[in-house]
Amino acid sequence: MxxxxxxxxxxxxxxxxAACNQRASxxxxxxxxxxxxxxxxxxxxxxxxxxLEGWQVLPGGEWSVEDGVIIGKSPVEEPLHGILxxxxxxxxxxLKVVYKAIKGNSGxxxxxxxxxxxxxVNGLQAEIDPDKDAGGxxxxxxxxxxxxPTPKDVEKWYKPNEWNEMxxxxxxxxxxxxxxxxxxxxxxxxxxxxxxxxxxxLHGGMDMEVRFKDILIAEN
Numbered sequence: 137m138x139x140x141x142x143x144x145x146x147x148x149x150x151x152x153x154a155a156c157n158q159r160a161s162x163x164x165x166x167x168x169x170x171x172x173x174x175x176x177x178x179x180x181x182x183x184x185x186x187x188l189e190g191w192q193v194l195p196g197g198e199w200s201v202e203d204g205v206i207i208g209k210s211p212v213e214e215p216l217h218g219i220l221x222x223x224x225x226x227x228x229x230x231l232k233v234v235y236k237a238i239k240g241n242s243g244x245x246x247x248x249x250x251x252x253x254x255x256x257v258n259g260l261q262a263e264i265d266p267d268k269d270a271g272g273x274x275x276x277x278x279x280x281x282x283x284x285p286t287p288k289d290v291e292k293w294y295k296p297n298e299w300n301e302m303x304x305x306x307x308x309x310x311x312x313x314x315x316x317x318x319x320x321x322x323x324x325x326x327x328x329x330x331x332x333x334x335x336x337x338l339h340g341g342m343d344m345e346v347r348f349k350d351i352l353i354a355e356n
Contacts, residue, residue, distance in 0.1 A: 177230065177354045178354050179232065179352040179353070179354050180352065180353055180354065180355075181350070181351065181352055182222065182334070182351040182352065182353055183206060183348065183350065183351040185201070185204035185205075186201065186204075187201055188201060188206070188220070190222065190223050190224075191220050191221065191222060191223065192220075192221050192222075192223060193218075193219075193220055193221075194218065194219040194220075194221055194250075194256045194257075195216050195218070195256070196210065196214055196215075196216030196217055196218030196219065196254075196256070196338060196340060197209060197210030197214055197216070197218025197338035197344060198210065198218070199218070199220045199336075204349070205347050205348065205349050206220070206336070206347065206348040206349075206351075207345070207346075207347050208220065208242065208336060208338045208344065208345070208346045208347075208348075209338070209344060209345050210240070210338040210339075210340070210342070210343075210344035211343060211344075212341060212342055212343045214338075214340055214341070214344075215254055215340050215341060216254050216256070216340045217254060217255050217256055217257075217337055217338065217339060217340045218337070218338035218340070218344075219245070219256045219257055219335045219336070219337055219338070220335060220336040221245075221250070221256075221257065221333050221334070221335040222333050222334040222335065224333075225331055225332050225333050226246075226247070226306075226331070226332070226333075226334060226353065226355065227247075227306075227330060227331045227355075227356075228306055228307045228308065228330075228355065228356035229305075229306055229353050229354060229355045229356060230303060230304070230305050230306075230353070230354045230356070231244070231246060231303065231304040231305075231306075231334065231351075231352070231353050232301065232302070232303050232350065232351070232352040232353075233301070233302045233303075233304075233348060233350070233351050233352075234299055234300070234301050234302075234348070234349040234350040234351075235264055235299070235300055235302065235346065235347060235348050235349070236297075236298065236299050236300070236346070236347045236349070237264050237265055237266040237270075237300075237346050238266065238345035238346060238347065239266060239342075239343055239344065239345050240265075240266075240338070240339055240342040240343055240344035240345065240346070241263075241264070241265050241269075241337075241339040241342060241344075242264040242265065242336070242337050242338060242339065242344065242346040243261040243262055243263050243264050243274065243336075243337045243339075244261065244262045244264065244302060244304065244334070244335070244336060244337075245257055245259060245260070245261045245276070245333070245334065245335035245336070245337060246259070246260060246261075246262070246304055246306065246332070246333075246334050246335075247259055247260060247306065247328065247329045247330065247331055247332035247333075248260070248261075248276075248329070248332045248333050248334075248335055249329065249332050249333070250333070251277065254340055255276050255277060257276065257277075257333065257335055258276055258277030258278065259275065259276060259277070259278075259328065259329055259332055260273055260274070260275055260276075260282070260311065260328055260329075261273070261274045261275075261276055261337060262302060262304055262313050262321070264302070264337075264346060266296060266297075268287060268290060269284060269285060269290065270285070270290050270293070270294040270300070270315055270320070271285055271290070271293060271294070271302070271313055271314075271315040271318070271320025271321060272284045272285050272313075272320065272321060273311070273313060273321045273323070275328065278328070282321075282323065282326075283313075283320075283321035283322075283323070285320055285321075289320070292318055293315040293316050293317075293318035293320060294315060294316070295316065299349060300315060300316055301315070301316055301317075302314065302315050306330075307356060308330065309323075309324075309325045309326050309327070309328075309330060310323060310324055310325070310326070311323040311326055311328075334353075336348060
């Protein structure tokens with residue numbers, strides 16, 4: 137009887153160890169798969185760290201490259217939204233932007249169209265601001281605020297006076313924005329444009345300074 141109990145305990149222990157090993161193996165495989173998928177993203181730089189090749193400067197503000205960084209500045213007297221616009225248009229993509237907001241309201245435009253007027257473009261903008269709204273979505277020339285985060289939410293993901301990483305993912309009519317790994321906006325079946333230019337903004341009527349260190353894209 138004692139021998140039977142010992143054998144039963146041994147079988148149960150062996151089964152438990154095997155199950156734990158399988159779960160650990162599955163977890164490791166999933167992590168490896170996720171890491172491999174991230175490594176396999178074919179990031180292409182849209183900024184060469186030397187000049188503004190590949191970009192067009194629309195009226196308003198001033199854009200320059202210093203020490204491998206794009207610097208945008210605009211005085212409060214400037215009424216126009218200064219836009220640095222990509223030469224090419226894009227459909228579905230992942231866009232990664234490393235930025236530092238010094239003063240004034242900026243943003244990353246995507247899937248936008250050129251228009252006449254002080255805004256220069258119409259379409260969605262992922263918000264960049266040193267004080268509020270970072271990672272929100274604003275539709276210039278359309279719906280205005282689409283996703284406006286609360287100050288408490290912004291505190292979770294935004295790093296004042298530091299470099300921040302924003303990622304914008306567009307697939308069909310779905311749009312997701314991340315700031316420093318936090319999901320800050322998520323649109324499903326959005327009625328906005330599904331193709332257009334990428335742009336960096338200097339808001340008119342503000343004392344502006346914003347910096348961009350890296351701009352990378354991976355088209356789907």
